Amino acid sequence: MTVIEVKNLTKKYGNLKAVDGLSLSVAKGEIFGMLGPNGAGKSTTFEITTGLLHRDSGNVKVLGVDPQKRPEAVKARIGVQLQAAQTFRKLTVMETLKLFAGFYLNPLPVNEIITQVDLAEKQHSRVETLSGGQKQRLSVAIAMISNGEIIFLDEPTTGLDPQARRDLWGSIIELKNLGKTVFLTTHFMEEAQKLCDRVAIIDYGRIVALGSPQELITAHFHEMSLEIVQPELRNEPKLWELTSVTEVIALNEHTVLRTPNLTATIRELSALAKALTINLDDFRIRQANLEDVFLKLTGRRIKP
Amino acid sequence: MKGFFQLLMANMKEIFRDRMQFGWFILFPVLFVAGFGVVFSSSGSPAAGDGTMKFPVSIVNEGEGAFTAAITEVFMNVPEFSVHMKTKDEALHEFAGGEAGLVIILPAGLEVLPVAAGDLIKEDRKIEIPVYCRPDQMYLMYGVNKIFHEAEKKVLGQPSVMEIKLNTAFPHDDGLENNGDNKTSNNAGLNMIDYILPGILAMTLMQLGLFGSIRVLALRVAKILKLLGATPLPRGMFLACEILIRVGMSFIQALVVIIIGHYAFGLTLANNWLYIAGWVLLGTAAFVAMGYMFTIFAKTVESGNAIMQLAQLMMMFLSGIFMPFDLLPGYLKTVMRFIPLTYLADGLRHAVAGNPSLYGVTTDLAVLLGVTAFCLITTVKRFKWE
Numbered sequence: 001m002t003v004i005e006v007k008n009l010t011k012k013y014g015n016l017k018a019v020d021g022l023s024l025s026v027a028k029g030e031i032f033g034m035l036g037p038n039g040a041g042k043s044t045t046f047e048i049t050t051g052l053l054h055r056d057s058g059n060v061k062v063l064g065v066d067p068q069k070r071p072e073a074v075k076a077r078i079g080v081q082l083q084a085a086q087t088f089r090k091l092t093v094m095e096t097l098k099l100f101a102g103f104y105l106n107p108l109p110v111n112e113i114i115t116q117v118d119l120a121e122k123q124h125s126r127v128e129t130l131s132g133g134q135k136q137r138l139s140v141a142i143a144m145i146s147n148g149e150i151i152f153l154d155e156p157t158t159g160l161d162p163q164a165r166r167d168l169w170g171s172i173i174e175l176k177n178l179g180k181t182v183f184l185t186t187h188f189m190e191e192a193q194k195l196c197d198r199v200a201i202i203d204y205g206r207i208v209a210l211g212s213p214q215e216l217i218t219a220h221f222h223e224m225s226l227e228i229v230q231p232e233l234r235n236e237p238k239l240w241e242l243t244s245v246t247e248v249i250a251l252n253e254h255t256v257l258r259t260p261n262l263t264a265t266i267r268e269l270s271a272l273a274k275a276l277t278i279n280l281d282d283f284r285i286r287q288a289n290l291e292d293v294f295l296k297l298t299g300r301r302i303k304p
Numbered sequence: 305m306k307g308f309f310q311l312l313m314a315n316m317k318e319i320f321r322d323r324m325q326f327g328w329f330i331l332f333p334v335l336f337v338a339g340f341g342v343v344f345s346s347s348g349s350p351a352a353g354d355g356t357m358k359f360p361v362s363i364v365n366e367g368e369g370a371f372t373a374a375i376t377e378v379f380m381n382v383p384e385f386s387v388h389m390k391t392k393d394e395a396l397h398e399f400a401g402g403e404a405g406l407v408i409i410l411p412a413g414l415e416v417l418p419v420a421a422g423d424l425i426k427e428d429r430k431i432e433i434p435v436y437c438r439p440d441q442m443y444l445m446y447g448v449n450k451i452f453h454e455a456e457k458k459v460l461g462q463p464s465v466m467e468i469k470l471n472t473a474f475p476h477d478d479g480l481e482n483n484g485d486n487k488t489s490n491n492a493g494l495n496m497i498d499y500i501l502p503g504i505l506a507m508t509l510m511q512l513g514l515f516g517s518i519r520v521l522a523l524r525v526a527k528i529l530k531l532l533g534a535t536p537l538p539r540g541m542f543l544a545c546e547i548l549i550r551v552g553m554s555f556i557q558a559l560v561v562i563i564i565g566h567y568a569f570g571l572t573l574a575n576n577w578l579y580i581a582g583w584v585l586l587g588t589a590a591f592v593a594m595g596y597m598f599t600i601f602a603k604t605v606e607s608g609n610a611i612m613q614l615a616q617l618m619m620m621f622l623s624g625i626f627m628p629f630d631l632l633p634g635y636l637k638t639v640m641r642f643i644p645l646t647y648l649a650d651g652l653r654h655a656v657a658g659n660p661s662l663y664g665v666t667t668d669l670a671v672l673l674g675v676t677a678f679c680l681i682t683t684v685k686r687f688k689w690e
Contacts, residue, residue: 100535
């Protein structure tokens with residue numbers, strides 16, 4: 001069952017096309033991620049689907065309702081976390097969640113949510129005393145308390161340390177287990193790869209790829225990646241002459257060699273190192289990931 | 305409804321838990337009332353309050369007639385005045401010598417005012433009433449104004465053709481000291497408190513309205529308005545909640561000002577509470593709406609504060625809330641006419657202390673309603689939720 005349907009969506013800010021003919025559909029119960037750099041049009045799409053922003057053209061249906069025509073009908077059935085939105089500073093965590101629970105017909109129990117986002121110790125603390133990570137978790141908790149059928153999260157883990165980020169992923173997966181649909185935006189590759197059932201890679205207001213993280217990777221890469229970190233080797237022009245390598249990508253901190261035949265490449269590489277009298281001691285082998293897909297599709301790296 | 309109540313409570317907690325803000329909310333009107341009360345009230349002075357203090361007033365009647373006689377009689381009936389009829393030369397000589405602190409000259413031609421007023425209005429002319437008042441007794445001018453306004457109103461239905469021309473030619477110094485203790489007690493119709501305190505009340509309402517809207521601006525900057533907009537809470541409900549809190553706070557401040565004014569400084573309470581509440585509500589509406597309108601032009605809380613400060617200072621000093629109308633130079637009188645606070649202060653003087661309105665109650669009402677409507681419409685059209 002489709003719960004979010006977006007067709008040919010466009011939105012301009014002056015001359016800038018923030019969203020340019022974007023189409024996607026989200027099925028009930030999946031975690032769907034929009035991945036892209038800042039300014040790619042993720043947040044604009046997000047705000048149009050949540051009924052916060054009017055579109056220029058295209059069709060949008062959320063739970064079968066057009067959020068532009070009947071925003072209140074959509075808002076009553078979804079929970080929303082907004083990027084960089086604060087909450088009342090002088091209220092406690094508990095009071096804040098009770099306040100937002102009061103706006104919905106069937107909110108989840110406040111205590112349950114507080115435990116789930118790991119704010120039990122802070123439940124009687126005022127929002128102004130919380131750390132950045134705690135505030136971020138509170139804002140996700142606000143989306144969760146709605147008990148909405150779709151939970152919209154706009155960059156939910158920005159500003160969190162890696163441990164807190166993983167904890168929050170746990171809460172988001174928990175939402176999925178409860179049968180909720182999760183629609184999120186992120187610019188963390190790892191987050192999209194580990195968390196999302198399907199990912200739309202967005203650039204310049206368009207979808208450049210759509211599918212499960214594994215599908216995207218296998219569709220675009222049959223090769224392995226070999227990353228060379230050593231400075232004396234990674235800028236060596238002869239790297240481009242290795243016969244088993246299909247592609248060489250020079251990045252700031254390392255150079256990536258793509259190869260369908262890893263054994264042959266390592267053999268060639270060690271021969272090269274020997275010829276240059278360099279010890280080959282700092283390289284990494286890995287499978288392609290979403291970041292590679294993004295790089296391949298957009299020619300750029302995503303910058304958090 | 306549950307959401308509304310929750311939001312109301314949340315907002316109140318936000319405001320009252322901000323100790324600094326809440327402290328000023330209570331302290332500010334108290335300080336102002338106390339400050340101005342002490343300055344303008346006689347009850348703080350040891351020389352006053354015994355009722356035996358008579359203030360010498362010289363009246364020069366150059367136009368003998370029923371109307372001027374009636375005005376003279378009004379002055380004679382004020383218990384704090386001892387009125388002496390003098391010739392102009394005598395009176396001015398005494399004024400220059402410091403023996404008389406207040407000289408009122410009823411010019412020739414004034415006696416036919418009831419008949420001639422029609423022509424004067426038509427020709428847009430005014431009759432000048434020269435008044436000499438010593439600077440240290442300037443507070444008496446309020447009473448003098450009031451008597452003239454009332455007299456004119458009784459005869460013509462509206463104050464419009466008599467213009468008091470104030471002179472403060474400075475007498476020599478020893479005269480100042482000799483009579484420096486002369487004060488009027490506060491049970492006469494000349495109570496300066498009755499002029500000043502309703503003005504202070506108008507000012508606190510203005511401040512509450514203007515600076516209260518900063519909160520909405522802060523909520524917008526913090527994207528809390530946007531977050532609330534993403535919930536099913538209707539925007540109207542949010543606004544209703546905001547306005548309810550503003551009105552509640554205005555009533556509390558009005559109560560503080562009026563009660564302290566009445567019990568500590570003898571502010572006259574001439575009307576019932578409901579009537580006063582109506583005017584307080586009207587003033588709150590006008591300035592809350594104006595505050596919201598100003599937030600349209602502000603992108604940050606800081607710029608919002610600057611706009612409100614500017615608006616507040618301009619209105620505070622150009623509205624005549626600290627000084628009776630006739631004490632101001634002519635061009636300022638014109639400026640005053642364009643300041644909405646002028647009309648709220650005038651309305652409140654009428655509503656609280658029962659003073660005659662300087663511009664007419666209908667005018668006050670119309671201006672305040674007009675300001676409210678204009679600001680509301682502009683706000684609704686241009687307001688940004690994020």
